[in-house]
Amino acid sequence: MVKETCLSCDIKSAAVGFLDELQLKLLGENCAEAVFKKGETIIKQDSLSSNIIYLKEGLVKTSMEWNQKHQILNIIKAPAYLGIPTTLGDKINQYSASALLETRACFIDIGTFKMLIDRNGKFAYEIIMHLCQNELNQYRRCVARSQKHVNGLVADTILFFANDIFNKSSFSLPISRSEFGDLIGTTQETVSRVLNAFNEDGLIEMKGKAIEIKNHEMLSQISIKG
Amino acid sequence: MVKETCLSCDIKSAAVGFLDELQLKLLGENCAEAVFKKGETIIKQDSLSSNIIYLKEGLVKTSMEWNQKHQILNIIKAPAYLGIPTTLGDKINQYSASALLETRACFIDIGTFKMLIDRNGKFAYEIIMHLCQNELNQYRRCVARSQKHVNGLVADTILFFANDIFNKSSFSLPISRSEFGDLIGTTQETVSRVLNAFNEDGLIEMKGKAIEIKNHEMLSQISIKG
DNA sequence: ATTTTAATTTGATCAACATCACTTTTTAAA
DNA sequence: TTTAAAAAGTGATGTTGATCAAATTAAAAT
Structure with a gap:
């Protein structure tokens, strides 16, 4: 099987769209694609956070467990990033993620991701925008849920x-x-x-x-x- | 009154700590400090978002209004950024912020802030970390509140x-x-x-x-x- | 100091939703 | 196909906290 390179990928994120050829090559060398069947766990709460995940296809839920109960935080449809907050924000995953439908996901090495943020301001800015919009949505959901x-x-x-x-x-x-x-x-x-x-x-x-x-x-x- | 420059500021954010002298000068030329009395509004929901705010001293609440009811999203203690998600994530402020105690705040021009993200990867990374940790806290609060x-x-x-x-x-x-x-x-x-x-x-x-x-x-x- | 206004407290009643118990249906496994 | 297990539906009952109403206290304003 020929490894698909990030260069030829046609569902790049907005952020990755700003990378130059060299950076795309670096990304391609430090990411791996995996397929998850419906129901499979992609991120496990309380485990060590290790990768940034980019969903190429599928549907995922994120959820947080507390006192045996758990709450779904978000439902994320590809293409989209998954788990940036928990991967960058804490050494340990603060929530879980699992596939609601068959899902194809790229696992990106944190070090590489950080390097891209460091080297490419446009990339960083897109990630920041994405985080900001996510947080606004989260606020809206939280308010709706309690009111x-x-x-x-x-x-x-x-x-x-x-x-x-x-x-x-x-x-x-x-x-x-x-x-x-x-x-x-x-x-x-x-x-x-x-x-x-x-x-x-x-x-x-x-x-x-x-x-x-x-x-x-x-x-x-x-x-x-x- | 002598304008305090960002260069000599002793309560710089972690992100600003990574700026070089030139960038600090740029920041200093594009920010302004204001003092808010207890109860005063700093950010007004539904108004145009215009500045990134850095709290130097004080205590602030952020809140979102919906159907005449409103919910407090967060209580933020200086030193800390305020309103990055609503300023970068949307043209219109999605939540309000007001002072719970007398508060001193720097207003930073968005364009300058974007430029710093673009030009300084370490700065960008600190902002990203901050957003990630904020989002994790928000998740925890939301789960607690509903459980x-x-x-x-x-x-x-x-x-x-x-x-x-x-x-x-x-x-x-x-x-x-x-x-x-x-x-x-x-x-x-x-x-x-x-x-x-x-x-x-x-x-x-x-x-x-x-x-x-x-x-x-x-x-x-x-x-x-x- | 006095009036006005806002914030807080307290009680009584009520509604939304949880919980429990059980049945029925669907899905998966043997 | 049969059995087992999970998911979904339904009724009865109970609890938490909302709502309404009023009194009390504290804070502003005159």
Whole structure:
């Protein structure tokens, strides 16, 4: 198998787009691609953080465990970086990441990543922008989660998958009811009840994991009102 | 009044510590210091974001408003940067910041800040580290807030002020009961009740805003158990 | 000093959602 | 195909903390 070089990669991140040929070569020599099946762990909380990860294809959740409970922090769709905060911010991984769908990921050596930040200001700036936007999103999620009621949060999540992840109003939910609960800070039972209520009311048409949005308008209303 | 130059500033950030003389001069020519009284707004949500702010002295809260309710995102003690995510991540400020105590702050021109990132890799790397650590803290706070009960959150907050902000077990709470509620996602009534219960039980000694921790051990237990 | 305004406390009631217990359905394994 | 195991649905009950209402205290303003 011929190793794909970063030079020829057609799904470069915005940051990598600013690297020159030499830097791309350096990156290519210090990264490795791996494929994760649905459910497989990519980053394990409490293990040593060792690589920056760039997702080329797939869908990933990040989650943090605390007192046996765990909470989903984020759902990340390729192409995107994964785990920069936990890799650069701490020696030990502060959260886990696992594949929600089959996922292809490049593992980039930290030393190389640091070197690129050091040598290429445009690269560094793109990484900074990315971190800033991430943090803003995190703030928004956190505020929503603590201020909206479950109906609003469930509506939010359905719209999130439809609009941001799958770009269509009909999709297969890539998470269980229990994970859905971990994402919005509630229990699987409550998620089940709310989803079924939405189904009854004709807002969505649902069979198992298959969801189709039937009333986008009403769902947005519920999302906004909370 | 003689303008204090960044060169002679003795509370430089770690990042600024990596700047050379020329870059320090550039920074000094493109920043301005201002003093905010307790309660004054430093960053206003929904206004245009225009400067990176470096806090030299004081204490600040950042908060996000949504549906008339607002939530405190963070309490930031000088010396520290303020508002990098909202300034670099969006044209419009996504959150507000206001002084909890009298605060001295340097306003740094965005263009200059970007230039420093571009020209000095060590500077950029320090900023990146700072953003990463911030994001990890934000994750922890968010998980705690949605998984702990109010007793645990109130205990957390008392310990936070004692350990991280004032470095002593006796201090004057720089926020109202209502702000305390916004910080942990509850109401002023609930905060009042819990604080008074802690007072009754001898965990703290409280008179108005003055708080003294009497039982550090027990408070930590409550904080951990949630 | 007195009035006004805001912050805090306290009590009573209520609603949202968790928890528990159990059934049903789906998926995976043997 | 059958069995086992996980996921999802449903009802009954309970708890936490919100909400509403009012009193008290503290802080500003005149």
